[in-house]
Amino acid sequence: MKVTLIDSPVANIASIARALRAAGAELLITADPDEIASSRKLVLPGVGSFAAAMHWLTEWRIDAAMRAALLGDAFLLGICVGHQLLFDRSSEMGWRAGLQLVPGDVRSLEGTLPVPQIGWNRVHGTGPLFDGVPSATPFYFVNSYAAREVTAESATADYNGPFTAAVQRGRTFGVQFHPEKSSAAGLRVLRNFVACR
Amino acid sequence: MQVIPSLDLLHGRVVRLTHGDFASARTYGEPDEVLAALQVPPGSRLHVVDLEGSRSGRPVETEIVRRLARRDLVVQVGGGIRSVDDARRWLDCGVERLVVGTVAANDPELLATLVSTFGAERIVPAVDVRDGTVRVDGWERDADASLQEVFARIELLGIPEALVTDIGSDGVLRGPSFALYRHLRSATRVSLIASGGVSSSADLVSLARLGNVSACVIGRALLERRVDLAEAGARLAVSQAIPERVIPCLDVRDGRVVKGVSFQGIRDAGDPVECAVRYEEEGADELVLLDISATDRATTTTLETVRRVADSIFIPLTVGGGVRSREDFRSLLRAGADRVAINTAALRRPELIRECAQEFGVQAVVLSCDARGGFATVRGGKEVTGVDAVQWCLRAEELGAGEILLTSVDRDGTGLGFDIELLRAVTGVVKIGVIASGGAGRREHFRDAIECGGARAVLAASLFHDRLLSVGEVKQFLAAEGIPVR
Numbered sequence: 001m002k003v004t005l006i007d008s009p010v011a012n013i014a015s016i017a018r019a020l021r022a023a024g025a026e027l028l029i030t031a032d033p034d035e036i037a038s039s040r041k042l043v044l045p046g047v048g049s050f051a052a053a054m055h056w057l058t059e060w061r062i063d064a065a066m067r068a069a070l071l072g073d074a075f076l077l078g079i080c081v082g083h084q085l086l087f088d089r090s091s092e093m094g095w096r097a098g099l100q101l102v103p104g105d106v107r108s109l110e111g112t113l114p115v116p117q118i119g120w121n122r123v124h125g126t127g128p129l130f131d132g133v134p135s136a137t138p139f140y141f142v143n144s145y146a147a148r149e150v151t152a153e154s155a156t157a158d159y160n161g162p163f164t165a166a167v168q169r170g171r172t173f174g175v176q177f178h179p180e181k182s183s184a185a186g187l188r189v190l191r192n193f194v195a196c197r
Numbered sequence: 198m199q200v201i202p203s204l205d206l207l208h209g210r211v212v213r214l215t216h217g218d219f220a221s222a223r224t225y226g227e228p229d230e231v232l233a234a235l236q237v238p239p240g241s242r243l244h245v246v247d248l249e250g251s252r253s254g255r256p257v258e259t260e261i262v263r264r265l266a267r268r269d270l271v272v273q274v275g276g277g278i279r280s281v282d283d284a285r286r287w288l289d290c291g292v293e294r295l296v297v298g299t300v301a302a303n304d305p306e307l308l309a310t311l312v313s314t315f316g317a318e319r320i321v322p323a324v325d326v327r328d329g330t331v332r333v334d335g336w337e338r339d340a341d342a343s344l345q346e347v348f349a350r351i352e353l354l355g356i357p358e359a360l361v362t363d364i365g366s367d368g369v370l371r372g373p374s375f376a377l378y379r380h381l382r383s384a385t386r387v388s389l390i391a392s393g394g395v396s397s398s399a400d401l402v403s404l405a406r407l408g409n410v411s412a413c414v415i416g417r418a419l420l421e422r423r424v425d426l427a428e429a430g431a432r433l434a435v436s437q438a439i440p441e442r443v444i445p446c447l448d449v450r451d452g453r454v455v456k457g458v459s460f461q462g463i464r465d466a467g468d469p470v471e472c473a474v475r476y477e478e479e480g481a482d483e484l485v486l487l488d489i490s491a492t493d494r495a496t497t498t499t500l501e502t503v504r505r506v507a508d509s510i511f512i513p514l515t516v517g518g519g520v521r522s523r524e525d526f527r528s529l530l531r532a533g534a535d536r537v538a539i540n541t542a543a544l545r546r547p548e549l550i551r552e553c554a555q556e557f558g559v560q561a562v563v564l565s566c567d568a569r570g571g572f573a574t575v576r577g578g579k580e581v582t583g584v585d586a587v588q589w590c591l592r593a594e595e596l597g598a599g600e601i602l603l604t605s606v607d608r609d610g611t612g613l614g615f616d617i618e619l620l621r622a623v624t625g626v627v628k629i630g631v632i633a634s635g636g637a638g639r640r641e642h643f644r645d646a647i648e649c650g651g652a653r654a655v656l657a658a659s660l661f662h663d664r665l666l667s668v669g670e671v672k673q674f675l676a677a678e679g680i681p682v683r
């Protein structure tokens with residue numbers, strides 16, 4: 001199954017590329033808007049801060065290319081910051097607009113427990129991404145921000161209160177955790193995405 | 198598990214005695230002030246000890262207790278309850294539960310009368326234990342009955358909860374008596390209110406995981422601000438959701454996994470990629486790769502090894518050894534490390550921690566602290582500095598380290614168990630996670646490092662290399678002991 005991994009100048013995408021391949025993806029790694037626009041399946045990796053990532057997406061016209069692909073019924077998976085970019089806006093470094101593909105806000109995860117959250121946390125998921133993944137399976141997280149209680153939520157976890165661990169709106173998916181660092185469970189989620197049709 | 202703040206009252210004030218000596222009483226102020234300062238949430242249970250009452254054998258602080266009970270608190274009171282009349286006086290003050298000590302152990306008839314008069318759920322027998330023996334009369338002498346007999350009696354009367362204090366650990370901050378509570382888990386169905394030895398919220402999490410501890414009374418740790426009620430609540434809320442990690446360590450030199458005792462006497466133990474893949478299959482939650490040659494002479498083979506290992510696993514990889522600068526840090530991240538551990542260079546120039554945290558993110562920075570005799574060491578444990586290990590860990594947290602890899606050089610390779618005292622000293626003061634390292638020899642050691650040491654992860658090298666234990670076996674054991682694992 002062909003998957004386009006959106007290349008990023010900031011992020012180390014080697015591990016997500018390797019994990020997607022291990023999950024059965026025939027991978028095209030590119031930042032070319034035309035190639036992205038004509039893709040059937042897209043992966044948007046996490047890239048540094050929310051603001052830097054949005055800047056990069058618009059600057060390189062990847063934003064518009066992704067929308068074009070989605071209009072053509074493409075599937076999209078956002079990972080970590082890539083997942084956060086799907087929402088309306090984020091409070092990281094002042095409110096910044098996101099891609100607005102999924103309704104909801106991304107806010108600081110701050111609370112009594114230290115941020116960033118670093119490590120495994122149990123995820124309670126439903127829907128096609130979590131097919132074959134039992135509820136309460138741990139996934140690996142590294143995040144200081146997260147969406148909470150959004151309508152498109154397909155998985156939750158708890159850190160300073162419940163937060164959105166994954167979303168699904170139509171063919172657009174997002175996971176706050178790092179599937180590429182989550183061993184067999186992470187590969188299963190990626191395999192489920194790669195197999196989506 | 199409920200957390201019950203405890204107030205010892207003397208002459209209308211909250212005090213703390215050292216070794217039960219009234220002359221040594223340290224005063225903390227009026228009960229209302231103390232409750233406000235501790236931010237005790239409404240609806241909480243509150244444990245009150247009437248010290249003068251326990252000395253004189255009759256209720257003394259009744260007016261204060263009456264006032265406390267009028268607030269939105271579920272008050273239990275203890276100290277000198279020796280008769281049905283004493284009990285009634287307290288209940289008339291609005292107290293919900295009565296804590297009876299000597300009576301529970303030495304006067305079964307009165308205990309039965311109290312239960313039949315006021316109801317089993319209103320009586321909390323207090324059982325003081327030292328070395329497995331029940332003690333009475335202000336811990337002065339052995340009780341007439343054995344621990345087994347006392348609990349059989351409590352169970353027979355239908356009393357749901359008993360307060361258990363291990364006198365050996367009380368007040369000395371050496372940790373709660375997990376072994377005693379675990380023993381009682383198989384010996385009785387009575388739920389336990391743990392008391393004594395709690396000095397951090399990690400202790401509360403560990404008590405909650407035992408399963409038979411329904412509540413914990415804390416006094417000193419709260420008054421000394423070692424435990425914050427809000428933080429404890431947050432930790433308890435995720436105590437099952439966040440699994441503790443088991444981390445195999447690959448000590449690598451010149452591209453090969455090697456092993457040694459106390460960083461000396463090295464021998465070959467295999468190919469890093471083969472080891473890494475096997476460990477992930479066995480259920481390792483993360484890998485640590487330590488380049489043990491690099492501090493002496495920097496090697497480019499390290500980067501190649503990191504690249505090969507990172508390319509073969511789907512779990513986080515932490516790499517350490519010989520990181521001198523931000524450039525070294527960046528190279529390791531580029532080679533595929535998720536996190537980088539720094540030791541020698543950070544001790545020489547602590548600002549390096551802050552710079553790396555700013556540039557690469559807090560999550561990428563692990564402080565590696567090799568402690569020997571309580572001091573931080575550099576160059577793979579060879580050189581002791583004058584820096585106190587605990588203070589250094591605290592400083593590193595302030596500077597932006599995301600986690601601490603705490604190795605006891607004294608224990609490393611000995612198989613004698615992790616250095617619990619060192620772990621408690623660090624986990625009791627830092628908020629970030631601590632990885633326990635050095636000394637693992639048996640499955641129980643891993644449990645103790647997490648349960649009593651407060652570690653959020655446990656690391657071992659030779660034990661796993663030599664296949665004396667597998668990662669899977671350790672995780673299975675931890676799960677059976679009530680510690681959540683992936």
